[in-house]
Amino acid sequence: YLKEKVTFRFECPVAHLCSDGKGENAVELESGERIAAEYLVVAPGRAGAEWFSNECDRLGLEQENNRVDVGVRVEVPDEVWNDITSQVYEAKLVYRTKRYGDFVRTFCMNPHGHVVMENTDGIVTVNGHSYSDPKLQSRNTNFALLVSNHFTEPFKEPHQYGKRIASFSNMLGGGIIVQRYGDLIKGRRTNAHRMAKSFTRPTLAATPGDLSLILPKRHLDNIIEMIQQLNYVAPGMTNDDTLLYGVEVKFYSSRVVLSKQLETKLPNVFAIGDGAGVTRGLSQAGASGVYVARTILSRLG
Ligand SMILES: Cc1cc2nc3c(=O)[nH]c(=O)nc-3n(C[C@H](O)[C@H](O)[C@H](O)COP(=O)(O)OP(=O)(O)OC[C@H]3O[C@@H](n4cnc5c(N)ncnc54)[C@H](O)[C@@H]3O)c2cc1C
Structure with missing residues (x-):
């Protein structure tokens, strides 16, 4: 169902998240390729939790783990x-x-x-x-x-x-x-x-x-x-x-500080799923994705 509407890219790890802090976002792949995106949803799972935590430190995003x-x-x-x-x-x-x-x-x-x-x-x-x-x-x-x-x-x-x-x-x-x-x-x-x-x-x-x-x-x-x-x-x-x-x-994974919309303090950069410390299971991880998708849809008008 999705493959007609979404471009999937496999085996291309993201090295860095990029944001100008004003809503212009991008990812930098390990291959060096840069992909620009107005909306960025980060869902790294537990395997990527440490990587994401390091990226948050680099981008100055506050985390809590209590x-x-x-x-x-x-x-x-x-x-x-x-x-x-x-x-x-x-x-x-x-x-x-x-x-x-x-x-x-x-x-x-x-x-x-x-x-x-x-x-x-x-x-x-x-x-x-x-x-x-x-x-x-x-x-x-x-x-x-x-x-x-x-x-x-x-x-x-x-x-x-x-x-x-x-x-x-x-x-x-x-x-x-x-x-x-x-x-x-x-x-x-x-x-x-x-x-x-x-x-x-x-x-x-x-x-x-x-x-x-x-x-x-x-x-x-x-x-x-x-x-x-x-x-x-x-x-x-x-x-x-x-x-x-x-x-x-x-x-529990560290949790980056997020708004009620699961948005970081960087505009249009969202974090969902287990790796962001938002969820701890399949159905909630899926639900957090649907929740953010609805927010983005509402902004697109
Ligand atoms: C053995 C096992 C059994 C489980 N059983 C259950 C169960 O019975 N019920 C249940 O509800 N939950 C279960 N879970 C938990 C469930 O799998 C997770 O809650 C769910 O998959 C989280 O979804 P997610 O989208 O946040 O992350 P994931 O499904 O982990 O997806 C994250 C993806 O991002 C990729 N990624 C990470 N970093 C990068 C990067 N830098 N660049 C590119 N890609 C990256 C990862 O490789 C991964 O493919 C189980 C987990 C395990 C390990």
Whole structure:
């Protein structure tokens, strides 16, 4: 549909964005070619986030990055969430805790899934996925419970905050630590003996340990309160054998300061998608493109 109306150019990386600050814009390709454009929409994705951040610095565009989400990956038998996951596959639930007024959210729910390790710049964190092939599916459901952290002046390195919390679990457990909810509530470590008795069989061979030595009290209180509330939605969440793996961390790209129209302070230069820190998923990235296209159309009259 689009190929009759749009000229696509592949395999031609953009080296630089150019703007006279008055609405005349252009891109300079690595080949040296220059393409002028009245309207410029930058959508570099995560792979191009660092390049875009450097371009913003060069062009004097202010960026902000004040968020990191820290929490645990929860694993329970499929039956606990089956009423919901059999209908909608994934439940997106956000809860504001009574104790601190913080937001805790479920993220990345994997029915019949597996808990996995990932390595971010040398720091091991936990994640989860599931397979469409029934032969590879487990009998557990896993999902993240994340507490959002927004920092204000003078701290400007939320990445470091997330990494350092994760590094405690790496130091104490040699990677990921797993704890039974019942042990966490009773203030005791999960050891190999208690783990062996757990009815929920872990899908990741993590080190049994004590998450209260790793996560800040505020995060732990928030997560426990959320689990207690989730028990009303998915009875069984507060079983002693609910497994909690730490630490899960979600890092965010720096976000260039944008207007409500997703326009930079350079006229007619817009930034959309994950690489600009505007979105974190396919549908929102697509929607941010449609949104900017409508703004440009309205300016063209
Ligand atoms: C393994 C994996 C699984 C995912 N699963 C899901 C999922 O299930 N659901 C979901 O919603 N999202 C998922 N995502 C995220 C989703 O892919 C992104 O949110 C989405 O693609 C972002 O769209 P975008 O247009 O911002 O960036 P992208 O789709 O990344 O496109 C950006 C493009 O710009 C190019 N580019 C970058 N810099 C330059 C440059 N200097 N010059 C020229 N070109 C450049 C890049 O090569 C890339 O082709 C997943 C991502 C990954 C990696």
